[in-house]
Amino acid sequence: MRELQSDDRTLLLHAALDGELDAVGMIEIEAELAADPALAAKYAGLVELRDAMRTCVPREVAPDALRARVISMARTSGAASPTVPVPRRARWRDAPYRSLAASLMIGVVLGAGAYGRFGAPPAEDDVQQAIVAGFIRGRLSGQPVDVVTSDRHTVKPWLAGKISGATTVVDLASDGFPLVGGRIDVIGKAPVATLVYQRREHQIALSELPTSAGVTISEPTRQSRNGYSLLRWADRGRPYEAVSDLPPAELDAFGAAFRRAAAAESEGPNLQ
Amino acid sequence: MRPEPADEGQNSRRAVSAGAGVVSELGRRRFTEMVLPHLDDAYGLARWLTGNRADAEDIVQDACMRALASLETATIQQPRAWLLTIVRNTAFTWLAKNRPKTVLLTDDEQVLEVAAAKLASASPNPEEALITAADQAALKSAIEALPHLFREVIVMRDINGLSYREIAAAISAPQGTVMSRLARARALLIDGLGSRN
Numbered sequence: 001m002r003e004l005q006s007d008d009r010t011l012l013l014h015a016a017l018d019g020e021l022d023a024v025g026m027i028e029i030e031a032e033l034a035a036d037p038a039l040a041a042k043y044a045g046l047v048e049l050r051d052a053m054r055t056c057v058p059r060e061v062a063p064d065a066l067r068a069r070v071i072s073m074a075r076t077s078g079a080a081s082p083t084v085p086v087p088r089r090a091r092w093r094d095a096p097y098r099s100l101a102a103s104l105m106i107g108v109v110l111g112a113g114a115y116g117r118f119g120a121p122p123a124e125d126d127v128q129q130a131i132v133a134g135f136i137r138g139r140l141s142g143q144p145v146d147v148v149t150s151d152r153h154t155v156k157p158w159l160a161g162k163i164s165g166a167t168t169v170v171d172l173a174s175d176g177f178p179l180v181g182g183r184i185d186v187i188g189k190a191p192v193a194t195l196v197y198q199r200r201e202h203q204i205a206l207s208e209l210p211t212s213a214g215v216t217i218s219e220p221t222r223q224s225r226n227g228y229s230l231l232r233w234a235d236r237g238r239p240y241e242a243v244s245d246l247p248p249a250e251l252d253a254f255g256a257a258f259r260r261a262a263a264a265e266s267e268g269p270n271l272q
Numbered sequence: 273m274r275p276e277p278a279d280e281g282q283n284s285r286r287a288v289s290a291g292a293g294v295v296s297e298l299g300r301r302r303f304t305e306m307v308l309p310h311l312d313d314a315y316g317l318a319r320w321l322t323g324n325r326a327d328a329e330d331i332v333q334d335a336c337m338r339a340l341a342s343l344e345t346a347t348i349q350q351p352r353a354w355l356l357t358i359v360r361n362t363a364f365t366w367l368a369k370n371r372p373k374t375v376l377l378t379d380d381e382q383v384l385e386v387a388a389a390k391l392a393s394a395s396p397n398p399e400e401a402l403i404t405a406a407d408q409a410a411l412k413s414a415i416e417a418l419p420h421l422f423r424e425v426i427v428m429r430d431i432n433g434l435s436y437r438e439i440a441a442a443i444s445a446p447q448g449t450v451m452s453r454l455a456r457a458r459a460l461l462i463d464g465l466g467s468r469n
Binding site for chain 1: 295298300302303304307308311312313314315316319320325329332333336337340344345346347348349408411412415426429430431432435436448451452454455458461462465
């Protein structure tokens with residue numbers, strides 16, 4: 001036991017040296033250093049080593065040739081892509097009259113399409129597209145959530161302040177899907193609550209859609225889109241849509257776990 | 273999703289020439305923002321792990337290619353730690369293949385301790401040794417003599433200036449492991465330098 005304590009103290013000494021202790025920890029270790037000359041000598045040795053590392057061992061600088069190779073590698077691996085689109089504007093400048101006619105045509109077609117849809121709830125396809133886009137954006141930006149918390153009791157009030165109606169938030173950590181946090185997506189014109197759960201390196205974004213969003217299926221249905229798996233279902237009239245980069249079977253497991261936990265919560269609200 | 277980048281056992285030069293496949297404009301922009309700023313740290317770590325420049329360059333180039341391939345799908349909260357993870361894995365794969373006798377990769381801290389004990393000198397009061405007397409070459413060779421798993425944490429901390437949290441992310445280990453390895457690495461360095469004087 002004494003051995004362990006002495007080991008812990010050594011680790012704290014290093015943490016103090018590295019500026020990794022909080023103020024309380026620093027005060028404690030400073031008091032110990034003042035009281036214990038042997039410990040103080042050890043600390044002085046560590047400071048000397050650190051200073052020697054700083055002055056004698058320079059930080060390496062990547063050779064210019066390596067930097068150039070790496071940069072050109074990033075550039076050329078993209079150029080190998082056969083799908084690089086030619087910027088439309090540049091092509092149109094070569095043929096101004098044709099472009100005028102073409103843009104008028106496009107305007108007419110788009111306008112007609114938008115008019116036909118105006119005011120109607122977004123179609124299922126648009127909902128899915130928005131959900132997948134939200135997921136990809138969250139993955140790319142490295143900020144998949146607006147509120148970071150593994151505590152559902154933090155997410156729920158946060159969401160409640162942003163959208164109307166209560167969102168179902170369940171804790172699935174014991175099922176292997178810890179909660180990362182929540183965010184607001186906009187689908188069609190409506191703000192939508194989206195929860196993000198984690199599974200290993202993967203994430204699952206679960207959106208609870210407004211009832212009018214055009215999703216009516218109540219049994220879980222799986223689809224895939226742009227290589228992502230989607231799972232949709234409805235509970236008590238509320239449509240849910242989950243998207244993930246997980247293998248489809250694991251997304252099914254997530255859906256089952258969420259439905260089970262949500263059902264348990266609605267049956268025993270007094271326990272919460 | 274996207275297939276895993278290069279095979280673990282693949283020769284680094286061949287992997288580089290194979291190219292990273294199709295990379296979008298966004299992937300390249302993220303590469304510029306997240307990888308290029310940490311190239312010096314990546315090279316420094318590879319240099320300390322392999323012990324020579326040419327191999328370090330190969331490893332960094334291979335690691336950058338892997339980084340490029342996974343940039344679009346990975347969630348990256350700490351870009352520097354993320355890149356160093358890839359560099360470290362690439363370096364250890366390379367070492368296991370090319371210098372299997374020098375590298376000891378184990379999560380068993382006891383096995384590591386035995387390896388470290390072989391290095392430790394019998395100096396009775398190592399703390400009293402004057403490190404300021406140690407010249408650059410002595411310090412460098414003492415660092416190079418450390419087992420790889422100790423070496424990488426002290427390089428990341430004292431040379432590259434990473435926080436415990438970043439190191440823990442880079443080596444995929446708890447902070448407690450980072451702390452104990454760091455403490456052990458420093459004790460070994462102090463021992464090693466003390467025995468020279």
